[in-house]
Amino acid sequence: MPFPLGKPILVMLIAATLSGIAILVHQPTPQTDLTLWTFAVDRGFELDHSILNFYQGRTGVKVGVHVLLPRALDTRLVSLLMKSASDARGPDVVEVEIGSIGKFFRPPVSDIGFLPWNDYLDRTGLRSQFLASRLTVWSKDGQIFGLPQDVHPVSLTYRKDLYDLAGVDPTQARTWPQLQQACLTFEQYWREHGQPRRHAMELLSHTSDYLEIMLQQRHVNTLDAENQVFLANPKVAQTIAFYTGLVTGPGQIASDPNPGDKRWPTDVINGDLCMLLTPDWRASELHQLAPDLKGKLAMMPLPRFDPDDAPTASYGGTMMAIPRQCAHPQEARALAVFLTTDRANFNANRLAGFDLIPPLPAQWSDPIYHQPDPFYADSQSVDDLYVRLARQLPARYVTPFTAVASIELSDVISHAVDYRIKYGDAGLKEKCQQWLDEAAVDLERRIQFGTFNN
Numbered sequence: 001m002p003f004p005l006g007k008p009i010l011v012m013l014i015a016a017t018l019s020g021i022a023i024l025v026h027q028p029t030p031q032t033d034l035t036l037w038t039f040a041v042d043r044g045f046e047l048d049h050s051i052l053n054f055y056q057g058r059t060g061v062k063v064g065v066h067v068l069l070p071r072a073l074d075t076r077l078v079s080l081l082m083k084s085a086s087d088a089r090g091p092d093v094v095e096v097e098i099g100s101i102g103k104f105f106r107p108p109v110s111d112i113g114f115l116p117w118n119d120y121l122d123r124t125g126l127r128s129q130f131l132a133s134r135l136t137v138w139s140k141d142g143q144i145f146g147l148p149q150d151v152h153p154v155s156l157t158y159r160k161d162l163y164d165l166a167g168v169d170p171t172q173a174r175t176w177p178q179l180q181q182a183c184l185t186f187e188q189y190w191r192e193h194g195q196p197r198r199h200a201m202e203l204l205s206h207t208s209d210y211l212e213i214m215l216q217q218r219h220v221n222t223l224d225a226e227n228q229v230f231l232a233n234p235k236v237a238q239t240i241a242f243y244t245g246l247v248t249g250p251g252q253i254a255s256d257p258n259p260g261d262k263r264w265p266t267d268v269i270n271g272d273l274c275m276l277l278t279p280d281w282r283a284s285e286l287h288q289l290a291p292d293l294k295g296k297l298a299m300m301p302l303p304r305f306d307p308d309d310a311p312t313a314s315y316g317g318t319m320m321a322i323p324r325q326c327a328h329p330q331e332a333r334a335l336a337v338f339l340t341t342d343r344a345n346f347n348a349n350r351l352a353g354f355d356l357i358p359p360l361p362a363q364w365s366d367p368i369y370h371q372p373d374p375f376y377a378d379s380q381s382v383d384d385l386y387v388r389l390a391r392q393l394p395a396r397y398v399t400p401f402t403a404v405a406s407i408e409l410s411d412v413i414s415h416a417v418d419y420r421i422k423y424g425d426a427g428l429k430e431k432c433q434q435w436l437d438e439a440a441v442d443l444e445r446r447i448q449f450g451t452f453n454n
Contacts, residue, residue, distance in 0.1 A: 032064035034328060034335055037077070037091040039070040051348045055338055061331060066091065074100050081113030081323060090323055092332040093339075096146060098137065098317035102400040105140045107452055114145040114321040120333060129341065131390070134359040136225070137398050138319040146319030147340040148359040150281070153312045153389035154213055157283060158275040159268065160298035160377045162198075166190060170275070171300045176214070179303045180246060183253035186274070195271070202264065202273040203254035205247040205417055208409035209315070210277055214239050216313035218305055221397045222405035227447050231408060231440040237432040239305070241425075244416040249424065265290040277302075279315040280386050284355045287375055294375050299382045301389060312389035314396050357386045364390065401447050408439040 036052075052063045068076065073094075080090040081104070096104065105112060121127035121144065127135070134148035158170055166189035173179035183200030190198040204210050215222070218235050230236070245251045257264040257273060262285070267273040269290050278286065278299070286293070301311035320336040322329060339345055343366075346358050350368070357369070364387045372379035412435045419431055 031062065033061045034063045034092040034331055035066055035090075036063055036335070037066045037068060037073060037094040039068060039073045039095060039097060051339075051345055054344060054348065055335070059334070061335070063335060070097060070100070074103070077323075078103065080325070083325070090325065092322065092326045092328055093336050094321055094323065095149070095318050096321050098319075098398055099403065101138065101146075101319070101398055102403050105145075105398075106400040106450070109141050109143050111452075112140065112143075112145055113324055115324055115326070115329060117144040117147065118142075126337065126341070129360050129362060131359045131361055131393070133314075133393055133395055134317070137317060137396055138321075139225075140399075146321040147336050149318045149320060149340050149356075150316070151357045151359050151386075151390045151393065152279040152281060152314050152316045153357065153386050153393060154277055154279045154302060154315050155283070155299045155312065155382070155385060155389060156275055156302060157278040157286065157297055157299045159271060159293075159296055161296040162186075162190075162271055162274050171298075173303050176242065176303045176305055180251060180253055183275070184251065187253060198271055199253065199255040199273050201246070201254040201275040202257050202267065202277070203243075203247050205254075205256050206410065206414045208406050208413055211239065211243050211409065211413060212406065213277060213302075213313040213315055214243065214305075216394050216396060217302060217309045217311070219308075219310070219394050221395070222409060223397060223399050223402055225397045225399065227399050227401055227451075229405070229440050229443050229447070231405065231436050231443060232433070234433065236409075237429050237436055240412060240416050240432045240436075241429040242305075244413065244420050244428070245425065248417050249420050262289060265293075269293060277315070280356050281316055281354075283382060283386075284353060287355065288353050295377055297375070298377045298380060299385055301385070310392050310394040312392055312394075314393055355383070357383070357390050361391070401443065401450065404446055405443055408443050412436055412439055 052065065056062050077090070077094060077096075104114065107113075109116075118127075121130075121135075130148060131151060134151060135144050138144060138146040138148060156170070163170060163186060166186045168182050168186045168189070170179060170182050173182045186200045187198065190196075212222070215236060218239065220230055220233055220235050220239075222231050222236075223229060246254050247256075255273060257267050264273070264276075265286055268276065268286070269292055276282070276286075283299070286297075302313070304311060320340055322332045322336060326332050341358075341360060343363065346356075346363070347368070349356065357364070363369075369383040369387050370381055371383070372381050373383070376382055412432060415435050416428060416432050419428055
């Protein structure tokens with residue numbers, strides 16, 4: 001069948017497609033000593049043009065950067081790790097995001113496709129330098145398979161100018177119910193002043209990401225490191241019942257962001273969503289994508305449910321790993337250590353706009369993390385707040401079945417939202433417990449079916 005637009009157009013479309021692929025995937029030059037794979041396009045550019053040039057000057061080792069979209073990186077890495085060392089050509093060091101790590105940790109420890117770090121960390125004394133809870137995230141059965149690049153404590157960032165106009169100070173709310181009441185007062189003020197669609201807060205109404213932050217605060221993981229299931233913990237039902245009251249019903253204070261990548265800052269700029277859950281990486285994005293908000297924002301710890309809750313949690317994360325097929329493991333380890341521990345790397349990241357708290361408590365006393373930030377009202381030192389929160393991070397576990405647990409949890413949230421819309425609050429907590437009990441049984445069955453036999 002002939003192409004209806006003609007061969008010249010077909011050729012142009014093919015050329016455009018190939019050009020698009022070239023833009024999305026930056027191939028390293030062949031004259032390199034090591035290859036690094038990353039999924040972060042902006043960071044990949046900075047690595048290629050700044051940090052790794054510095055590293056080459058220091059060590060003489062030239063590192064090529066291969067930038068892939070996250071899904072492409074996962075797919076290619078899975079394929080690579082299934083090959084033998086003799087026919088595999090891939091990275092010497094690779095960044096793996098926390099949402100992807102489960103698939104790589106499914107096999108028994110001896111068959112996981114990354115080199116373990118335990119002996120190296122103990123021999124060099126590096127283990128004691130890292131925040132222990134961040135090493136745990138990248139471990140299975142006590143074996144560490146990657147070095148953490150980050151901590152990602154979560155705060156609340158809010159439009160201080162709009163809250164001040166409403167006469168509401170959210171920092172006075174010590175608990176989540178108190179914050180809900182403050183936000184209801186905020187919304188009532190703006191309804192009376194012609195802004196009925198101005199919401200006090202951004203929350204996701206049908207997915208579990210932000211709910212899991214609240215559960216972490218309460219020291220509840222849906223799974224622990226041994227895949228014990230805690231979906232049926234009564235605190236989970238209590239938290240879901242409360243959470244759904246924030247996104248629907250008479251106590252609603254929150255709404256979903258506009259769909260689309262990087263569109264959420266526009267919601268804050270327009271004053272449609274006036275408070276956000278902000279891990280440090282999201283605060284950096286806000287700084288970069290919404291410069292017009294300078295002087296209008298402030299940041300605070302998360303409120304609690306109970307006195308023993310943490311005022312923060314961790315959201316996101318990346319590790320540096322070395323595939324077992326790596327032909328230069330000693331040089332690869334040196335590169336990974338540089339990218340996760342060296343001050344020169346952290347300083348270069350900050351200059352490039354990646355203002356993240358490192359996973360090394362000894363570095364948190366550096367004055368660079370305690371400087372006033374003019375982007376925030378009264379030049380608040382938000383890094384100082386993040387450091388204080390990082391010291392109080394609750395435990396977090398990630399296993400091959402964490403993603404499945406999140407899907408189960410999201411399903412219960414959707415049921416709970418629908419129930420509240422139809423029937424209100426009466427009996428909601430009991431229904432949440434019933435759905436969670438059923439979800440826990442289903443998750444345990446999936447874990448048993450999907451677990452490798454040693």
